[in-house]
Amino acid sequence: MVGVMLLLSLLLFVWLRSLPGGPASAICGDRCNPAKLAQIKKTLGLDDPVIVQYLNFLKRAVTGDFGVSTGVQPGRSSMEIFVERLPATIELGVLAMIIAVAAGIPLGYLAARRRGGILDGLTLTSSLLGVAIPVFFTAFVLKYFFAVDWHLFPISGRQGDIEATRVTNFFVLDGLLTREWDAAWDALRHLILPAVTLATIPFSFVFRITRAAVLDVLDEDYVRTAEAKGLSSKVITRRHVLRNAMLPVVTIIGLQMGALLGGAILTETVFGFPGLGDALARAFTGRDYSMLQLLILMAAATYVVVNLLVDITYAYIDPRVRTR
């Protein structure tokens, strides 16, 4: 796990520096002259050989210091920005995943049970649309109708003009902890459109994998055994069908969890949601090396951790994995 992160940090470091332009020219702006550019490079330490830069980076990174942001919020520590924005993206990602799972698993099950029926056809088509339509398009459409036209939800941001006490920086959680129900509700309303947008892709995957897995399991001999025992359909569904069908679904949920950040870049940009996806987009355009390195490494770390969680869940569901 540490090895993966180390290798990735090196690759990332070299790749970023092989891109044209850089933070110095970004800071220097349009009316730049070579002397000014060299000066900026010197202060940022960008005139050192890449390997020296990398070792310096590593030395500071292990202490949690990823340098100063040059593009997103110039002058502030990258880590500070990251910590500040992380709760926003977690809130968004978790809600999106909850929506995707809460809709995908039951619909996938029902579609499999009534294979070839109307529900099956409808949900299959909508899940196809979910993957096929780009996230930013979904975002614009939802925003246009639900926020701009019908005023059902706020247009952008994490919280409206409202008194709210900050405890954890998870706005919904803060509202609940401080019993400021209006603040929690307001934060939730800000989350809904972005979360629905972000949920479209994981929903499609969760739905399709659930449907396929349930179809497989329904043909299994042990489901026939359960039927032969005369068990109630509730028990058969829960204990015999879904429990077995969940194995591939857990895997796909894990993979999609990691992939959420990609969708968050677009979603957060469209909805002006101040999270990590928005920061990543700004870091790219501002060629903010320290912010990019931090964000991409953290995204990779998330993948690694989620994979571990998937393995643990697997062992919990499937005893055959446990004893191996």
Added chain:
Amino acid sequence: MTATTTRTSRDARTSREPLLQVRDLSVTFRRSGEEPFHAVSGVSFDVQPGQTVGLVGESGCGKSVTSLAIMGLLPKRGNTVTGEAVFEGTDLLKLSPKQMRDRRGRDVAMIFQDPLSSLNPVVPIGRQVTEVMERHQGLSRKEAEPKARELLDKVGIPDPSRRLKEYPHQLSGGMRQRALIAMALACAPRLLIADEPTTALDVTIQAQILTLLKDLVQDSDTALIMITHDLGVVAGLCDEVNVLYGGRIVERADRHDLFARPRHPYTHGLLASIPRLDSARGERLNPVPGSVADNLPWDHACAFAPRCSNAVEACRTTQPELERIEGGVETPRLLRCHNPISEEA
């Protein structure tokens, strides 16, 4: 076993009322774009309380479909089941899915061919036994557990307390089949259907499982329908044997009569195809020639005619009826053949 179930089965026996009467059972598979396929047609047989009846035949003869139809376990879509399966006065085929659900596992239970795939891999054995009792006897999980332990002990699983917590993959093939038998017998059903219960097992284990089944049904006075392609199983277990071919019964007899004097050429072929230890080395085996694929339609021929060494002209033009023939001590003998093998042969 509860007191009430014992009483009902005894009553049934004394009144000589069959436990199960299958009448004119037919199953047709309809798949879009294909001709309807008659998997089972006009099958009738009785099962007396405590009796063991064999359904014998090669793959595709309709023996498993017959049992699944009686259990109401055939998929609803694309299948038509007609006829009757009267169990203690109720036609099982006319019950609603919900009513049938109440009977399956309680009055009629079933065990299947492959014990590994027939057990849920992610649920402990104990839970898979207790859930039947929770469902049909209204027991709580706690109340059902000691009973499950007793059951596992009864079917010969050593150290049942530990096995209850184990998962199917941790048990051997024989143990798994014993566990499945325990599940089937959990609610003391009056009829047990065993669909090739020993086919997936080692030969040594096969004998153990058959002995176990035999003892269990005898002790508890459970009737058994034994579905098999293995005449060895029939010889050791069944009182009455029905030989099926192409979805129809072609011969019915007491097991002693069947083995001593098979009358249908198909039955004869099945018996002759069993390799014998006392035959000379290098002597050829005697398979039944051809395969089920060669079948003629029953409507105007005998389906077995193309594979039959005794076939005469009538076999290819007229359908033979299932008729009562001479012989048979306890079970009347029935035969569907234009040119049966003579008794002396």
